[in-house]
Amino acid sequence: MDRKEFRMLIKCCFLKGKNTLEAKTWLDAEFPDTAPGKSTIKGWYAKFRRGEMSTEDGKRSGRSKDVVTDENI
16 A cells, blocks of 8 residues: 555544544554554644645655756766
């Protein structure tokens, strides 16, 4: 399962009213080898509590990918 799918499951737990410990326990039971860590779940819960309901990655500052090309190297 990829990161975006786990974020959707974390959001589902949040909307159902589960706390972070309950969400972590459930994810560990269902996906023992690939479940996200406790700090990841807490971070997403914090975003959801602030009203940021998107599960997409946020924009990052820095160099864009199109700056590095074969011609530059």
